Amino acid sequence: MSNIAGRVREVFRGDQRVDADALIARLDAVRRFLSAVDGLLPDADLVPAHTLVERAGTRLALSRDHTVVALAGATGSGKSSLFNALAQLELSPVGVRRPTTGVTHACVWGPLEGANHLLDWIGVLPRHRFVRESALDADDETALHGLILLDLPDFDSVQRSHRLEVDRLLGLVDQVVWVVDPQKYADRVIHDSYLREFHRHREVTLVVLNQADRLPPAEVPRVLDDLRRLLDTDGLTGVPLLATTAIDPAGMVGLRNALERTVAERQAALRRLAGDVDTVVAGLDELVGSARPAGGPDDAAVNGLNRALAGAAGVPAVTEAVERAYRHRAGAATGWPVVRGWRRLRPDPLRRLHLPGPTGDQADPAESLVAATSVPDPTAAQRSALGLAIRAVADRAAGDLPAAWPGAVTSAARSRLGDLPDALDRTIAGTDLGLDRRPVWWRLVGGVQWLVTLAAVVGLGWLVLGYALRALGLPALDNPMVGQVPLPTVLLLGGLLAGLLVAALTRPVVRWAARRARARADQRLTARVAQVGDEYVLTPVRTVLGSYAEARDALRDAARR
Ligand SMILES: Nc1nc2c(ncn2[C@@H]2O[C@H](COP(=O)(O)OP(=O)(O)OP(=O)(O)O)[C@@H](O)[C@H]2O)c(=O)[nH]1
Numbered sequence: 001m002s003n004i005a006g007r008v009r010e011v012f013r014g015d016q017r018v019d020a021d022a023l024i025a026r027l028d029a030v031r032r033f034l035s036a037v038d039g040l041l042p043d044a045d046l047v048p049a050h051t052l053v054e055r056a057g058t059r060l061a062l063s064r065d066h067t068v069v070a071l072a073g074a075t076g077s078g079k080s081s082l083f084n085a086l087a088q089l090e091l092s093p094v095g096v097r098r099p100t101t102g103v104t105h106a107c108v109w110g111p112l113e114g115a116n117h118l119l120d121w122i123g124v125l126p127r128h129r130f131v132r133e134s135a136l137d138a139d140d141e142t143a144l145h146g147l148i149l150l151d152l153p154d155f156d157s158v159q160r161s162h163r164l165e166v167d168r169l170l171g172l173v174d175q176v177v178w179v180v181d182p183q184k185y186a187d188r189v190i191h192d193s194y195l196r197e198f199h200r201h202r203e204v205t206l207v208v209l210n211q212a213d214r215l216p217p218a219e220v221p222r223v224l225d226d227l228r229r230l231l232d233t234d235g236l237t238g239v240p241l242l243a244t245t246a247i248d249p250a251g252m253v254g255l256r257n258a259l260e261r262t263v264a265e266r267q268a269a270l271r272r273l274a275g276d277v278d279t280v281v282a283g284l285d286e287l288v289g290s291a292r293p294a295g296g297p298d299d300a301a302v303n304g305l306n307r308a309l310a311g312a313a314g315v316p317a318v319t320e321a322v323e324r325a326y327r328h329r330a331g332a333a334t335g336w337p338v339v340r341g342w343r344r345l346r347p348d349p350l351r352r353l354h355l356p357g358p359t360g361d362q363a364d365p366a367e368s369l370v371a372a373t374s375v376p377d378p379t380a381a382q383r384s385a386l387g388l389a390i391r392a393v394a395d396r397a398a399g400d401l402p403a404a405w406p407g408a409v410t411s412a413a414r415s416r417l418g419d420l421p422d423a424l425d426r427t428i429a430g431t432d433l434g435l436d437r438r439p440v441w442w443r444l445v446g447g448v449q450w451l452v453t454l455a456a457v458v459g460l461g462w463l464v465l466g467y468a469l470r471a472l473g474l475p476a477l478d479n480p481m482v483g484q485v486p487l488p489t490v491l492l493l494g495g496l497l498a499g500l501l502v503a504a505l506t507r508p509v510v511r512w513a514a515r516r517a518r519a520r521a522d523q524r525l526t527a528r529v530a531q532v533g534d535e536y537v538l539t540p541v542r543t544v545l546g547s548y549a550e551a552r553d554a555l556r557d558a559a560r561r
């Protein structure tokens with residue numbers, strides 16, 4: 001058995017008082033537990049806790065001045081006889097035909113008005129409610145004022161409806177007096193199906209061996225001893241055990257005194273509910289256990305997730321496009337002006353992915369809810385890698401949580417899987433890839449290229465003009481000479497050669513800078529994709545772990561008497 005259940009004290013508390021405020025705090029803790037695990041644990045496992053919270057709330061809101069005591073037992077044990085003997089009236093028919101009592105009868109000591117709401121809730125029909133108060137014997141009965149005694153049908157009945165009625169009422173009453181008779185006191189049904197189930201309600205359990213007059217007086221202590229031994233085996237050590245004789249007022253004194261004490265203490269309802277909380281907490285214990293709430297998935301699992309997300313988001317394709325786009329744009333800015341125009345005609349590799357183009361125009365991440373880019377869809381392998389990474393995150397996060405939780409953690413990790421592709425796509429579209437600013441050196445090199453090209457054009461123009469003048473028989477231009485070569489020729493050839501040389505020298509620099517741009521983009525994209533992973537996978541997982549921690553704390557508070 002686990003720790004929390006162990007902490008619920010199993011010792012018989014006898015007349016230890018239950019503080020109403022402490023009980024309400026424990027019930028609040030059960031409520032907190034339920035809200036923490038809502039939607040995470042199977043509803044079927046939570047039914048007893050929900051029932052407790054609802055019943056306890058209602059019972060405490062109804063009269064606390066009344067104590068509802070049920071007489072329960074096998075058919076013919078003498079429940080109705082005891083009921084009538086205590087009421088000193090023939091209220092519930094006693095018969096020889098078995099079973100006799102088919103519906104619950106109630107007798108209220110004191111005015112009926114105050115008790116009616118309680119009896120409505122318990123479900124005793126008005127025609128089976130009786131009042132034990134008359135002017136003649138009012139003084140004798142004051143000690144029982146506030147008692148609502150119920151005569152239940154038989155729980156071992158051939159009539160299924162009787163058993164259902166008994167089971168329902170045993171869940172609602174404040175105290176149970178189990179009535180057994182000398183013939184059937186050792187019957188397995190009463191011990192296995194009922195008394196054993198009540199071991200957490202020992203404080204509100206009383207057992208009577210009725211029809212004691214049918215035994216030779218010397219036998220009574222021996223039968224009581226035998227019954228006590230059976231009760232010990234049932235886990236009911238220490239519960240009051242009395243011998244009664246319904247047909248003789250003297251044989252009722254012990255039971256009557258016990259009931260008077262119960263009524264005077266006004267504790268039965270609280271003790272009953274405290275026992276209910278113990279039962280519910282013990283039942284929930286294995287759902288929560290004592291495992292420490294894990295801190296979350298470890299770094300290795302998170303890194304694996306980020307890698308898988310980056311793959312599924314097409315980060316490698318984008319970073320490759322960034323490298324090519326850098327080369328493309330740098331080429332267009334620094335290349336030989338003669339071929340620059342031709343370069344510009346070729347599409348920008350990032351534009352092809354519908355990512356920010358050469359002007360650096362950023363896609364607005366909130367702009368659309370559908371795929372924003374044309375980054376290729378993840379392959380089947382990437383999708384399955386992502387599935388495995390998410391599962392690994394869930395497994396590591398769940399750690400050694402009790403069996404009911406890993407499923408909830410996995411569901412949480414996968415809960416937003418459907419939204420991931422769009423989120424990743426929007427993130428990729430919204431990430432500044434670092435290409436929007438044109439480096440100064442591009443402009444410088446571009447300027448030099450223009451200058452040398454201009455020189456070549458001037459040289460060409462000069463030469464063309466010289467030829468034209470010569471062709472028309474006009475006086476030739478007086479070309480200045482640079483060494484042996486005329487200046488226009490130097491300008492033309494020098495300009496062309498310088499242009500090609502600058503282009504050739506720039507190329508390795510561009511390649512190196514493009515690789516850096518790719519690495520920078522990779523870093524940014526990976527960081528943004530990790531944010532998406534955090535929001536869509538890790539946050540839901542952490543929420544479940546938080547709920548586990550809350551549930552565990554709440555259950556610990558609920559267990560505290
Ligand atoms: N001698 C003797 N007979 C008793 C005593 N109590 C009950 N009886 C008799 O036992 C029989 C059954 O009594 P009931 O009170 O009807 O028993 P019950 O437990 O209400 O039975 P169901 O209503 O069928 O569940 C009746 O004939 C009673 O007269 C007792 O203390 N001594």
Ligand SMILES: [Mg+2]
Pocket residue numbers: 079080081092093094100101151152153
């Ligand atoms: Mg009866």
